[in-house]
Amino acid sequence: MTQSNIKIVATIGPATESKKAIRELIKLGVNVFRFNLKHNDLKWHKEKVILVKEVAKSLNRRIAVLIDLQGPQVRLYMPFDKIEVKIGEEVLFDQSVFKVKKKGFFITHPQIVNFLKPNDFFVVDDGRYFFHLEKRGNKFVAVSHQNCIIENKKSINFPEIDFSLKAITKRDVEAIKMLSKTDVDFVALSFVRYKKDIDSLKKIMKRYGMECSIVSKIETRKAIDNLDEIIENSDGIMVARGDLGVELPVEKVPFYQKLIIKRTLKKNKFVIAATQFLQSMIKNRVPTRAEISDIANTVYDLTDSIMLSGETAYGDYPFDAVKILQKTISFNEKLIDDDTRKRFDFKVKGLQESVCASAYEMYLKMKENLKSRLAGFLIFTRTGQTAKLVSRYHPLLPIFTITQDEKTANSLVPYFGVRTFVDKRMAKKAINNLIIRENIKKLKSKKLVKKNQFLITLHDDIWEPEGGTTTIRIVKIK
Incomplete structure (x- = not known):
């Protein structure tokens, strides 16, 4: 297949972890394999990093490996697999939910509660469900703004609240230590907000002898505020549209995608555009027209790379997704204004x-x-x-x-x-x-x-x- 100028990043997972699948993805034009450290144990990641490089060598293809650190993502947890919540219903938002067994949930980083106050809002499950907080005695309750079914361990975001969590978790440090001796080329830092977050990663990588390029993921309001200093101190930037679309009003994401790409290129760094480009292809063989338009517009934004996540990690049609992405890139990049x-x-x-x-x-x-x-x-x-x-x-x-x-x-x-x-x-x-x-x-x-x-x-x-x-x-x- 003809190699496009815009590169393809594919996330490896259950659908593509075999030697045969990796080989097929490389033949279809994948340039970078992403390992999402939020999933699977570190031993699995180490084995698959080695396998990707072995397959690439057998095909005489230059393939890069990117490990995506988990970072301090906040998740809800509760003593149930899931709960059904009606619009206007109050549910307990407190760690006592595990003792009293009432309908409700709490968060994986309890210290965040110190930053919360009544009427603060938050969103659950990548922004699907909207809640606000009220105080009942000395405890918080969460009030739902729609009918919903909340599953355990789903993501939870507080878009307008700035609380201090370390950018690098204990698991991230363990990952760097274990993978430092493998042939990893890029480390992606999740939920970066300040230059000091990147400095912390550099120190840990130096401690374990990991020589890699650093990709900072722009997915928080603070990262937007500190964009120039983050770009300056990174080797590359990822426009992580999933969490960014939760932290910001969703209608602003296209504007910030263009802004981030423009500023990154002006600093002479590379940029990866990511998240939900072919989301429907996780279950459907044919993408939506809107998804194709999204890819084409990202090509015209002059991104360096485009990333697939669930589409190749656990989707039903990972190879079709790469083919569609490659074809859409190849056609539209020829139409980029020469100058x-x-x-x-x-x-x-x-x-x-x-x-x-x-x-x-x-x-x-x-x-x-x-x-x-x-x-x-x-x-x-x-x-x-x-x-x-x-x-x-x-x-x-x-x-x-x-x-x-x-x-x-x-x-x-x-x-x-x-x-x-x-x-x-x-x-x-x-x-x-x-x-x-x-x-x-x-x-x-x-x-x-x-x-x-x-x-x-x-x-x-x-x-x-x-x-x-x-x-x-x-x-x-x-």
């Missing part, structure tokens, strides 16, 4: 950014004049920075990127259009004509480029530790 600078006021600072901006300008002119004879970009980079700088412009041709080690190559997987390869000589040698020719020959053997096509090549003749791209060459493929 994305019209939409983004990219600030160009310093030599390296100037070189990359010039390369993009050259791409626009050559694509117009040479049509199909322009094969794309060929970038030689040690840190990956040059590839990131070109990727943020979202050119519609591949950004073939050569770097010196697997870790750097994998860190570039979620970026728009970037396809990475490793040449270990780059760790010691300056770029020369031989290295350029041999890497072009490799691309040609993989049928990624053709004879008589052209590549816009970026590199530095005298290799420096970082930020050393000074040279643009137009190379004709022989």
